[in-house]
Amino acid sequence: MEIKLLTPEAITPELQSQLQRLYLQLNAELRQLTLEEVMEPSNAIDVAICLHQGQLVGLAMMARYKVVSGHKGMIEDVVVSQDQRGQGIGKKLMLLLLERARECKLNDVLLFSGHHRTAAISLYKSLGFALKNSGLYIKKLD
Template sequence: MQLIQLKSEDPQVRLVFADIDRLMNRLYPIASDQSLSLEELNQPNVYAVGLQNDEGIVACGAIVKQFDKRLYGEIKRLYVKPSYRGKGLSKRIMQILLHYAGEAQIPLIRLETGINQTEAISLYESLGFERCERFGFYRDNPLSVFMSLSISGS
């Protein structure tokens, strides 16, 4: 598998984002969607990566530099195609994103996920994330789980 940067003009990125949107729309009401858009991918505050093989992009994720009283990075669009789940790819993407955060001196990582994504919540907890209060522009939502991780040494 090859690590690639995600760019909005890549047809493979468009396909995987469509897969993510279909999944989220099955799990949650459309009004709950606060995903990173294709257009936002090319912004300078976004670091988005994917793992690609001859079948296309099979896993992806992004970190978005944000500021709310202090600098933080928000994890967005963590996804693994169903046929590749259970192979540690989401953990690999998260490790790449967390390494980037350390290199970029981002002291705090935050994320919002949904209550129906129990495997994702377990992954985040295994990486040291803890549940926290809502942040940024998120509203209170009983379907949301907010988590954060302080990066030591930053």
């Protein structure tokens, strides 16, 4: 297995197709953006991927941004293929993103997870993430 940060030059139609199928395991209801859209130069994002025998089996993304309270990272879209779970892929993807966060001198890395995703929450806690006492609000603009 190969865990690495994706570069724009490595995006192919086949990888995009694999991502679309993999992402359905995370959320089949959301409209997906293409990797080209996500990795535009104006978008500060790191995309960690796991390839097994040329197939995309894991993905995690971290958006980076600056606000008055500091440099932040937001982990998004963490998914490992159902047939590859339990092998530590999610942990390796997260560790790569946390290493990148340190390189970028981020002050905080945040993430949200559904309460029903108990395995993911256990992983996040094992990596030192703590539940923040706050509320998450959303307003859809579509």
